[in-house]
Amino acid sequence: MSQSILIESSNYSGYTANIIFSPLGEDISLNLGDHVLPYLFFPSGLTPSREFVYGKYSIFIASPECFFLIDVPLPTPTITPTPTITPTVTPTNTQTPTPTPSFDPCKVPSQTPTNTPTLTPTKTPPVTPTPTKSWDPCVTPFATPSNTPTSVTPTPTPTNTVTPSITPTNTPAPIIPFVIQNTSLETWCCNTIGILEFNGKYYYELLNSGCSSTTGTIVYWEDSLNRWEHWDFGTFTLLQHLNNPSLYPQSDPTYSWVTDTVGSFTILNSSGNTCL
Secondary structure, three states: OOOOEEEOOOOOOOOEEEEEEEEOOOOOOEEEEEEEOOEEEOHHHOOOOOOOOOEEEEEEEOOOOEEEEEEEOOOOOOOOOOOOOOOOOOOOOOOOOOOOOOOOHHHOOOOOOOOOOOOOOOOOOOOOOOOOOOOOOOOOOOOOOOOOOOOOOOOOOOOOOOOOOOOOOOOOOOEEEEEEEEOOOOEEEEEEEOOOEEOOEEOEEEEOOOOOOEEEEEEEEEOOOOEEEEEEOOOOEEEEEEOOOOOOOOOOOOOOOEEOOOOOEEEEEOOOOOOO
16 A cells, blocks of 8 residues: 655745655655645655655755755564463462371380489689789889970872863864856856755855855755755756765765756866865
8 A cells, every 4th residue: 555745844834845755775866846835745656656655855945945854764663572371380289198106105215314424623723913013213214305306297288270161162164165167168166164964964055156146056965865966946956966975075086076967057076175
Protein backbone atom coordinates (compact mmCIF):
# COMPACT_ATOMS: atom_id res chain seq x y z
CA MET A 1 0.00 0.00 0.00
CA SER A 2 1.46 3.38 -1.03
CA GLN A 3 2.22 5.95 1.67
CA SER A 4 1.47 9.68 1.76
CA ILE A 5 2.93 12.67 3.63
CA LEU A 6 1.55 16.12 4.49
CA ILE A 7 4.14 18.81 3.70
CA GLU A 8 3.35 21.90 5.75
CA SER A 9 4.83 24.90 7.56
CA SER A 10 3.37 26.71 10.57
CA ASN A 11 4.83 30.02 9.32
CA TYR A 12 4.07 29.72 5.58
CA SER A 13 0.64 28.10 5.41
CA GLY A 14 -1.13 29.30 2.25
CA TYR A 15 2.13 30.20 0.45
CA THR A 16 3.14 28.65 -2.87
CA ALA A 17 6.33 26.61 -2.62
CA ASN A 18 8.44 24.59 -5.03
CA ILE A 19 9.20 21.14 -3.59
CA ILE A 20 12.23 18.98 -4.48
CA PHE A 21 12.11 15.34 -3.33
CA SER A 22 15.32 13.29 -2.87
CA PRO A 23 14.22 9.68 -2.20
CA LEU A 24 16.13 7.79 0.47
CA GLY A 25 18.89 5.61 -0.99
CA GLU A 26 18.65 7.13 -4.51
CA ASP A 27 21.12 9.56 -6.11
CA ILE A 28 18.42 11.71 -7.74
CA SER A 29 16.35 14.82 -7.00
CA LEU A 30 12.75 14.97 -8.24
CA ASN A 31 11.01 18.33 -8.79
CA LEU A 32 7.43 17.91 -7.53
CA GLY A 33 6.46 21.35 -8.89
CA ASP A 34 4.76 24.33 -7.23
CA HIS A 35 2.13 23.63 -4.57
CA VAL A 36 0.23 25.63 -1.95
CA LEU A 37 1.18 24.64 1.61
CA PRO A 38 0.02 22.42 3.22
CA TYR A 39 0.38 19.86 0.41
CA LEU A 40 -0.51 16.14 0.60
CA PHE A 41 2.05 14.16 -1.43
CA PHE A 42 1.49 10.63 -2.77
CA PRO A 43 4.69 9.00 -4.15
CA SER A 44 2.55 6.55 -6.12
CA GLY A 45 1.83 9.37 -8.57
CA LEU A 46 5.50 9.61 -9.63
CA THR A 47 6.93 8.03 -12.77
CA PRO A 48 8.12 5.43 -12.05
CA SER A 49 5.73 4.94 -9.13
CA ARG A 50 7.19 4.77 -5.64
CA GLU A 51 5.72 3.25 -2.52
CA PHE A 52 7.49 5.10 0.31
CA VAL A 53 7.83 8.78 1.32
CA TYR A 54 11.24 8.47 3.06
CA GLY A 55 13.94 10.97 2.04
CA LYS A 56 14.61 14.74 1.92
CA TYR A 57 12.13 17.45 0.88
CA SER A 58 13.69 20.80 -0.09
CA ILE A 59 11.08 23.58 0.20
CA PHE A 60 11.64 26.82 -1.77
CA ILE A 61 9.32 29.80 -1.26
CA ALA A 62 9.93 32.61 -3.73
CA SER A 63 8.06 35.42 -1.95
CA PRO A 64 9.03 36.01 0.76
CA GLU A 65 12.35 34.35 -0.09
CA CYS A 66 12.66 31.31 2.16
CA PHE A 67 14.21 27.87 2.06
CA PHE A 68 13.89 24.97 4.50
CA LEU A 69 14.29 21.21 4.53
CA ILE A 70 12.13 18.33 5.79
CA ASP A 71 13.91 15.06 6.57
CA VAL A 72 11.78 11.90 6.70
CA PRO A 73 14.05 9.08 7.96
CA LEU A 74 13.33 5.38 7.74
CA PRO A 75 11.67 4.38 11.04
CA THR A 76 13.47 1.96 13.29
CA PRO A 77 11.37 -1.18 13.81
CA THR A 78 10.44 -1.98 17.38
CA ILE A 79 10.99 -5.62 18.29
CA THR A 80 8.39 -6.90 20.74
CA PRO A 81 9.71 -9.94 22.59
CA THR A 82 7.39 -12.95 22.77
CA PRO A 83 7.04 -14.06 26.41
CA THR A 84 7.91 -17.69 27.08
CA ILE A 85 5.54 -19.37 29.50
CA THR A 86 7.43 -21.58 31.92
CA PRO A 87 5.20 -24.16 33.59
CA THR A 88 5.20 -24.02 37.38
CA VAL A 89 5.94 -27.35 39.03
CA THR A 90 4.08 -27.78 42.31
CA PRO A 91 6.01 -30.18 44.54
CA THR A 92 4.06 -32.94 46.28
CA ASN A 93 4.91 -33.33 49.93
CA THR A 94 5.35 -36.98 50.81
CA GLN A 95 5.19 -37.55 54.53
CA THR A 96 7.79 -39.99 55.80
CA PRO A 97 6.77 -41.55 59.10
CA THR A 98 9.29 -41.01 61.87
CA PRO A 99 9.62 -44.12 64.04
CA THR A 100 9.31 -43.51 67.75
CA PRO A 101 11.68 -45.80 69.70
CA SER A 102 10.13 -47.74 72.55
CA PHE A 103 11.88 -47.88 75.87
CA ASP A 104 13.31 -51.28 76.74
CA PRO A 105 14.78 -51.37 80.23
CA CYS A 106 16.60 -54.53 79.30
CA LYS A 107 18.59 -52.67 76.67
CA VAL A 108 19.62 -49.68 78.83
CA PRO A 109 23.36 -50.03 79.48
CA SER A 110 24.61 -49.89 82.99
CA GLN A 111 26.52 -46.77 83.91
CA THR A 112 30.24 -47.19 84.53
CA PRO A 113 31.51 -44.99 87.38
CA THR A 114 34.07 -42.37 86.39
CA ASN A 115 37.12 -41.81 88.56
CA THR A 116 37.39 -38.11 89.43
CA PRO A 117 41.00 -37.10 90.01
CA THR A 118 41.92 -35.27 93.20
CA LEU A 119 43.30 -31.77 92.59
CA THR A 120 46.61 -31.06 94.37
CA PRO A 121 46.97 -27.33 95.19
CA THR A 122 49.98 -25.58 93.69
CA LYS A 123 51.91 -23.15 95.85
CA THR A 124 52.16 -19.66 94.34
CA PRO A 125 55.34 -17.83 95.30
CA PRO A 126 54.76 -14.48 96.99
CA VAL A 127 55.12 -11.38 94.85
CA THR A 128 57.96 -9.16 96.00
CA PRO A 129 57.04 -5.52 95.43
CA THR A 130 59.52 -3.37 93.52
CA PRO A 131 60.28 -0.12 95.42
CA THR A 132 59.60 3.13 93.53
CA LYS A 133 62.45 5.61 93.81
CA SER A 134 61.44 8.98 95.22
CA TRP A 135 63.11 12.18 94.05
CA ASP A 136 65.80 13.45 96.41
CA PRO A 137 66.85 17.07 95.69
CA CYS A 138 70.17 16.45 97.47
CA VAL A 139 71.08 13.74 95.03
CA THR A 140 69.40 14.99 91.85
CA PRO A 141 69.64 18.78 91.62
CA PHE A 142 67.01 20.94 89.98
CA ALA A 143 67.36 21.29 86.23
CA THR A 144 69.06 24.47 85.11
CA PRO A 145 66.97 26.24 82.54
CA SER A 146 68.60 26.73 79.17
CA ASN A 147 68.81 30.14 77.60
CA THR A 148 68.76 28.67 74.10
CA PRO A 149 65.63 30.02 72.41
CA THR A 150 63.35 27.50 70.88
CA SER A 151 63.19 27.96 67.15
CA VAL A 152 59.70 28.61 65.89
CA THR A 153 58.92 27.38 62.38
CA PRO A 154 56.66 29.95 60.76
CA THR A 155 53.48 28.59 59.24
CA PRO A 156 53.14 29.79 55.65
CA THR A 157 49.98 31.73 54.96
CA PRO A 158 48.29 30.40 51.82
CA THR A 159 47.88 32.89 49.04
CA ASN A 160 44.61 32.83 47.18
CA THR A 161 45.33 32.15 43.52
CA VAL A 162 43.03 34.02 41.18
CA THR A 163 41.97 31.77 38.29
CA PRO A 164 41.18 33.92 35.27
CA SER A 165 37.80 33.24 33.71
CA ILE A 166 37.95 32.26 30.06
CA THR A 167 35.44 34.06 27.87
CA PRO A 168 34.48 31.87 24.90
CA THR A 169 35.08 33.42 21.53
CA ASN A 170 32.40 32.98 18.93
CA THR A 171 33.84 31.45 15.76
CA PRO A 172 32.98 33.76 12.87
CA ALA A 173 31.20 32.35 9.85
CA PRO A 174 33.65 31.25 7.13
CA ILE A 175 34.18 33.44 4.08
CA ILE A 176 34.44 31.70 0.70
CA PRO A 177 35.53 33.53 -2.49
CA PHE A 178 33.17 32.48 -5.30
CA VAL A 179 34.29 33.15 -8.89
CA ILE A 180 31.04 33.44 -10.87
CA GLN A 181 30.25 33.79 -14.58
CA ASN A 182 26.96 34.79 -16.24
CA THR A 183 25.58 33.87 -19.68
CA SER A 184 27.36 36.91 -21.19
CA LEU A 185 30.67 35.36 -20.04
CA GLU A 186 31.23 38.20 -17.57
CA THR A 187 33.32 36.90 -14.65
CA TRP A 188 33.71 38.33 -11.15
CA CYS A 189 34.72 37.27 -7.63
CA CYS A 190 32.93 38.00 -4.35
CA ASN A 191 34.01 37.10 -0.83
CA THR A 192 30.77 35.52 0.43
CA ILE A 193 30.14 34.92 4.13
CA GLY A 194 28.18 31.92 5.38
CA ILE A 195 24.70 32.82 6.60
CA LEU A 196 23.41 30.11 8.92
CA GLU A 197 24.08 26.44 9.55
CA PHE A 198 21.96 24.05 7.50
CA ASN A 199 22.46 20.27 7.72
CA GLY A 200 25.39 21.03 10.04
CA LYS A 201 27.22 23.35 7.56
CA TYR A 202 26.89 26.99 6.48
CA TYR A 203 24.94 27.92 3.35
CA TYR A 204 25.77 30.84 1.02
CA GLU A 205 23.80 33.28 -1.16
CA LEU A 206 25.87 34.17 -4.23
CA LEU A 207 26.31 37.84 -5.24
CA ASN A 208 26.15 39.74 -8.52
CA SER A 209 29.00 41.74 -10.01
CA GLY A 210 29.80 44.47 -7.50
CA CYS A 211 29.03 42.07 -4.64
CA SER A 212 26.10 44.15 -3.37
CA SER A 213 23.03 42.16 -4.49
CA THR A 214 22.15 38.47 -4.70
CA THR A 215 22.03 36.42 -7.89
CA GLY A 216 19.04 34.47 -6.60
CA THR A 217 21.13 31.32 -6.33
CA ILE A 218 22.21 29.48 -3.19
CA VAL A 219 24.91 26.95 -2.23
CA TYR A 220 24.16 24.52 0.59
CA TRP A 221 25.21 21.07 1.87
CA GLU A 222 22.86 18.25 0.79
CA ASP A 223 23.27 15.72 3.59
CA SER A 224 21.42 12.84 1.89
CA LEU A 225 23.73 12.95 -1.17
CA ASN A 226 26.89 13.95 0.76
CA ARG A 227 27.73 16.88 -1.50
CA TRP A 228 27.42 20.66 -1.98
CA GLU A 229 24.69 21.86 -4.38
CA HIS A 230 24.12 25.12 -6.27
CA TRP A 231 20.41 25.90 -6.81
CA ASP A 232 18.55 28.64 -8.71
CA PHE A 233 15.79 30.10 -6.51
CA GLY A 234 13.89 31.63 -9.42
CA THR A 235 13.50 28.44 -11.45
CA PHE A 236 14.04 25.96 -8.59
CA THR A 237 16.67 24.18 -10.65
CA LEU A 238 19.79 22.29 -9.56
CA LEU A 239 22.61 24.04 -11.44
CA GLN A 240 25.80 22.43 -10.11
CA HIS A 241 27.17 20.13 -7.43
CA LEU A 242 30.54 19.71 -5.67
CA ASN A 243 31.59 16.36 -4.17
CA ASN A 244 34.13 17.82 -1.73
CA PRO A 245 33.18 16.49 1.76
CA SER A 246 34.86 19.48 3.43
CA LEU A 247 33.08 21.72 5.96
CA TYR A 248 33.10 24.49 3.33
CA PRO A 249 32.29 24.47 -0.41
CA GLN A 250 35.90 24.72 -1.61
CA SER A 251 36.92 23.54 -5.05
CA ASP A 252 40.43 22.34 -5.88
CA PRO A 253 42.17 20.18 -8.52
CA THR A 254 40.66 17.06 -6.92
CA TYR A 255 37.12 18.42 -6.49
CA SER A 256 35.62 20.81 -9.03
CA TRP A 257 32.09 22.08 -9.67
CA VAL A 258 30.07 19.78 -11.96
CA THR A 259 27.33 21.33 -14.08
CA ASP A 260 23.90 19.67 -13.84
CA THR A 261 21.86 22.33 -15.65
CA VAL A 262 23.12 25.38 -17.58
CA GLY A 263 21.64 28.42 -15.86
CA SER A 264 22.09 32.17 -15.61
CA PHE A 265 25.07 31.85 -13.26
CA THR A 266 27.91 29.32 -13.08
CA ILE A 267 30.48 28.87 -10.29
CA LEU A 268 33.93 28.58 -11.87
CA ASN A 269 35.95 28.36 -8.66
CA SER A 270 35.55 28.55 -4.86
CA SER A 271 39.01 28.21 -3.35
CA GLY A 272 40.03 28.67 0.26
CA ASN A 273 41.67 32.09 -0.32
CA THR A 274 40.15 35.54 -0.84
CA CYS A 275 39.31 37.37 -4.02
CA LEU A 276 42.31 39.13 -5.56
